Structure formats: C-alpha cells, structure tokens
Amino acid sequence: MNQKNAPKKPSDPDMPSVSEIQSEIDRVRYRKRYWKSVRGILQTILVAVAVAVLISMLWMPVLEIYGPSMAPSLEEGDIVAAIKNSKFETGDVIAFYYNNKILVKRVMAGPGDWIDIHEDGTVFVNGEEIDEPYLTDKAYGDPDIEFPYQVPEGRWFVLGDHRSISKDSRNAEIGPIASEDIVGRLVFRLWPNPGPAGDS
Numbered sequence: 001m002n003q004k005n006a007p008k009k010p011s012d013p014d015m016p017s018v019s020e021i022q023s024e025i026d027r028v029r030y031r032k033r034y035w036k037s038v039r040g041i042l043q044t045i046l047v048a049v050a051v052a053v054l055i056s057m058l059w060m061p062v063l064e065i066y067g068p069s070m071a072p073s074l075e076e077g078d079i080v081a082a083i084k085n086s087k088f089e090t091g092d093v094i095a096f097y098y099n100n101k102i103l104v105k106r107v108m109a110g111p112g113d114w115i116d117i118h119e120d121g122t123v124f125v126n127g128e129e130i131d132e133p134y135l136t137d138k139a140y141g142d143p144d145i146e147f148p149y150q151v152p153e154g155r156w157f158v159l160g161d162h163r164s165i166s167k168d169s170r171n172a173e174i175g176p177i178a179s180e181d182i183v184g185r186l187v188f189r190l191w192p193n194p195g196p197a198g199d200s
Contacts, residue, residue: 070160082094
C-alpha cells in the first residue's frame with residue numbers, strides 16, 4: 001500500500017497538544033521565578049529587620065514616652081530615638097534605667113557641678129541661671145535633698161520638664177544618674193510629630 005494513502009491514526013484524546021505542553025512549561029517556570037522572587041524579598045526584609053534591631057540595641061534605641069513628666073516637650077505616646085553617648089550638656093534630654101524601667105529627663109548639671117533651685121523653681125548651675133524656654137511653668141517641687149548640691153563624679157543631675165509632678169534627681173530615691181545607667185541622648189521624635197526630641 002502506498003504510504004501516502006495510508007489512513008491516519010486517530011489522535012490520542014489523552015495526549016496534550018504542543019500548545020498545552022508549552023503553556024504548562026511556562027506556568028512551572030513562572031512559579032519558580034515567583035517563589036524565587038518571594039524568597040529574595042523575604043531575605044531582604046529579614047536582613048533589614050536584623051540590621052534595625054542591631055542598630056536599635058547598639059547605637060540608636062527607639063523608645064516610647066510614658067507619663068506626663070516631660071510635658072509639654074514630650075507627650076505620652078511619643079516615639080523617640082536616642083543615640084548612645086557619654087557626654088551631655090545642660091538641656092540635653094536623656095533616657096536612663098531606673099528600677100527596671102526606662103525614664104526620660106533633662107540634664108541640668110554634670111559631674112562636679114553645683115546645682116541650686118530657688119523656691120520659684122529657677123535653676124542655677126555653678127552660680128549661673130539656666131535659661132529654660134521649653135518650660136511652661138517653673139516649680140520647686142518637693143525635693144528631699146539640700147541645695148546647693150554638688151553632683152558626684154560619674155553622675156548627672158536630671159529634672160523633668162513638668163517640674164511640679166516630675167520625680168527626678170531632686171528626690172533621693174532617684175538621685176543623680178550614674179553614667180552606666182544612661183541609655184542615650186534623645187535626638188529625634190519619630191511619632192506623631194517628627195522633629196528634634198525634647199524641644200517645645
């Protein structure tokens with residue numbers, strides 16, 4: 001019999017067509033690219049999170065403000081960033097450990113300085129009045145230490161901005177803050193109103 005005239009075998013209905021095979025190959029390749037891309041994104045996110053945690057722990061801790069003792073400069077719920085440091089100036093806002101908590105106050109005097117607070121709440125350091133534009137009102141508070149007071153070596157005298165209610169170095173229970181207890185100096189408010197931390 002002439003091969004040209006041989007009857008054609010019926011196609012197998014279960015056999016996929018060339019286009020179906022190519023479509024399946026493309027689908028498999030797409031899935032592989034998709035999951036490879038997802039893994040890459042997840043790895044990038046994990047690395048970014050790890051770097052952020054490392055920065056937060058070693059160099060720039062991020063803190064949330066609790067309580068009203070630093071109002072109006074910092075309000076409860078503010079999110080702030082601190083930078084690790086060992087040298088501070090009058091007016092710097094710092095975070096420090098106290099009784100397993102982190103408190104935030106303003107540096108008034110450093111090691112060896114003499115601090116005095118008059119009954120109207122005016123603060124003097126080494127005989128000079130401190131200009132405090134961030135305060136809405138001054139207050140003497142309820143100190144149980146005697147002024148004038150000399151700050152011991154390796155320690156920092158701190159006050160809250162809401163002087164009438166703040167518990168700070170005026171109280172012997174807290175006293176001047178040891179350098180090793182200081183977390184860092186607040187440098188930036190992240191939320192809700194980004195800007196320099198500790199400014200009114």
